[in-house]
Amino acid sequence: MIARFKIDLKIQDILETIKINKSAVNKFERSFAEKFGFKHAFSYSYGRSALKFLIESTGITKSEIIMSGYTCSVVAHAVVLSGNTPVFVDINLKDFNPSIKSISNAVTSKTRFVILSHTFGFPQNSKKIQQEIKKYEQKYQHKIWLINDCAHSFDAQSEKFRVMNYGDAAIFGLNISKSLTGVFGGITVTNNAILARRITLLNTKVLQSGTVQREIYQRLYIILAFFAFKRLPYRVTQFLIGKTNLLTRLTDSYHLDGLIHFPKDSNCKLTFISGQIGIRQLRKYDQLIKNRLKNSEMYTSELKESTFITKPRIIEGSTFSHYPVLVNDKNWIRSKMLKKGIECGEVIQYSIPELESYRKYVLKKYHVSLKASNSVINLPINYSQKQTLNICKQFNEVITELEKSKNAKT
Numbered sequence: 001m002i003a004r005f006k007i008d009l010k011i012q013d014i015l016e017t018i019k020i021n022k023s024a025v026n027k028f029e030r031s032f033a034e035k036f037g038f039k040h041a042f043s044y045s046y047g048r049s050a051l052k053f054l055i056e057s058t059g060i061t062k063s064e065i066i067m068s069g070y071t072c073s074v075v076a077h078a079v080v081l082s083g084n085t086p087v088f089v090d091i092n093l094k095d096f097n098p099s100i101k102s103i104s105n106a107v108t109s110k111t112r113f114v115i116l117s118h119t120f121g122f123p124q125n126s127k128k129i130q131q132e133i134k135k136y137e138q139k140y141q142h143k144i145w146l147i148n149d150c151a152h153s154f155d156a157q158s159e160k161f162r163v164m165n166y167g168d169a170a171i172f173g174l175n176i177s178k179s180l181t182g183v184f185g186g187i188t189v190t191n192n193a194i195l196a197r198r199i200t201l202l203n204t205k206v207l208q209s210g211t212v213q214r215e216i217y218q219r220l221y222i223i224l225a226f227f228a229f230k231r232l233p234y235r236v237t238q239f240l241i242g243k244t245n246l247l248t249r250l251t252d253s254y255h256l257d258g259l260i261h262f263p264k265d266s267n268c269k270l271t272f273i274s275g276q277i278g279i280r281q282l283r284k285y286d287q288l289i290k291n292r293l294k295n296s297e298m299y300t301s302e303l304k305e306s307t308f309i310t311k312p313r314i315i316e317g318s319t320f321s322h323y324p325v326l327v328n329d330k331n332w333i334r335s336k337m338l339k340k341g342i343e344c345g346e347v348i349q350y351s352i353p354e355l356e357s358y359r360k361y362v363l364k365k366y367h368v369s370l371k372a373s374n375s376v377i378n379l380p381i382n383y384s385q386k387q388t389l390n391i392c393k394q395f396n397e398v399i400t401e402l403e404k405s406k407n408a409k410t
Contacts, residue, residue: 002391004345005177006382007229008288009277014226016276017219024275029187031282036155036164038189040196042203043270045210047151047173047186048074048262053206054169054188055082055113057198058145063112068098069353070369071117075149076352079115080260087111088353090366095122095315096324096376100129107136113145118153118163119348120378121179121292121319122312125158126166147171151186154179154289157317168192174274176225179288179321180281182274183222210268218271260357288382289319295381295388296320302392306399308406322347322378329402330377336398342391345378 025043033041044050055065061083067075069088079086089098089106096119103114114133116124126148133144148164151173155162164170169190174182190196227233281288300314303325310326322345327333334344351369353362379391 001232002342002380002383002387003229004343004378004380005229006380007176007183007225008181008281008284008382009183009222009226013277013280014223016280017222017273019276020215021272021276024272024279025270026275028182028270028275028278028282031279032187033189035282035285036189037162038170039191039193040189040199042188042196042199043275044186044188044207045184045265045268045270046074046263047171047175048078049266050171050186050188051075051115051147051149052078052082052262052266053202054147054171054199055079055084057195057202058112059198060084060112060145064108064110065113065115066103066106066111067115068117068119068369069351069366070096070348070372071119071149071352072151072348073350073352073355074262075115075117076358077260077262079113081262084113085110086352086358086361088358088362088366088369090368091119091372093310093326093368093372094313095124096120096312096372097122097124100125100132103129104132104136107133107144109140111136111140111144112142113147115147115149116163116167117149117151118156120312120324121153121156121321122315123153123156123158123163123317126163127159127161130166145169151178152321153319154285154321156319160317163317164189168195174278179292179319180278180285182270182278182281183225184218185270185274185278187270206267208268210265210271214265214268215271215273219273222273222277292320292381293318294385295383296323298385298388299323299325299379299381299392302389302396304396304399306403308399308402320381323381324376324378326372326375327377328375330375333398333402334377336401337394340394340398342380342394345380346376347378348376349373 029041063084064087065079065084066087070091076086089102130146146167148167148170150164150170172187174185176183308328337344351373353366
């Protein structure tokens with residue numbers, strides 16, 4: 001069984017779970033900041049916590065925050081739980097992000113933040129968006145913060161520059177499916193010294209040290225996940241997810257997409273073990289991204305042309321956290337691929353404005369976000385080239401079967 005993602009951990013990483021290195025978190029923060037060219041880095045138990053505390057550090061409430069309608073629901077949760085209002089912007093299907101024009105049209109006198117999500121690793125032009133925002137800062141005579149949500153993109157580039165380098169700060173998720181993982185956690189980076197002092201002050205007040213039980217739990221989780229995502233054991237994992245409720249706490253309940261809610265430990269510091277694994281991940285980050293790019297090129301060249309699928313455009317500077325394909329009959333295709341031993345992912349299977357909890361914030365329809373939520377599947381992208389070629393072959397067979405089925409009906 002090929003899982004929708006492969007955990008990029010080696011046995012040496014698992015051996016790290018035996019150690020307790022209390023300096024690992026500080027070292028990871030310093031190493032992360034240095035790797036991506038920032039002066040300050042702050043780690044948290046979740047990426048969503050990084051965003052919420054970043055917003056709260058500015059002291060801004062009861063304001064509007066512009067964000068994509070098609071992104072992870074926890075981004076919107078962070079906005080609401082910080083005491084602000086999300087203003088959703090529809091996307092385009094070229095790169096699954098809002099256009100500069102649509103972002104600009106959403107700015108009002110109440111706008112105090114713009115969050116760019118760089119979905120699936122496809123970069124938005126943060127430099128041009130920052131220039132656009134400056135016009136409104138002059139018009140409304142207050143600062144509008146630009147935040148890069150790089151949970152999918154990390155060091156994605158637009159016009160040869162890292163998208164995270166334009167704006168006031170960037171946040172990253174570090175969970176088990178991310179391009180660079182601590183298995184758990186999130187991190188904020190900034191070069192703004194004043195903002196860094198505000199974040200430090202807030203963290204001192206609200207962040208709690210994790211319990212011994214939490215540290216032990218995460219170490220056990222890492223060991224179990226390492227083995228559970230191996231090809232043979234994952235058949236059992238997939239059965240438990242699909243046929244029982246035994247793993248619900250670790251799957252569906254992780255996001256609780258329809259509920260504006262954060263986990264109980266969302267105000268905790270990053271654990272030592274996540275810091276230790278994060279340090280090891282940083283050392284091989286360049287190779288991890290290189291492999292994803294090679295696989296994305298293989299998918300683009302090897303997947304068959306069909307009226308039933310739309311492959312993503314190869315946008316220079318993309319880091320491909322996922323390889324998204326627009327398809328007809330999404331559930332049918334996922335089911336057929338699963339029977340072939342390949343799990344296709346659903347990373348964002350909703351349009352946030354369509355979620356019950358967010359309908360009170362919606363003033364119009366978000367047709368493209370809704371279409372993406374109903375049509376996008378993600379092909380496994382962090383395997384070997386040999387395995388990726390096999391995925392292409394199996395996927396093409398499924399699409400051919402779909403074509404024959406549709407043609408027979410007509």
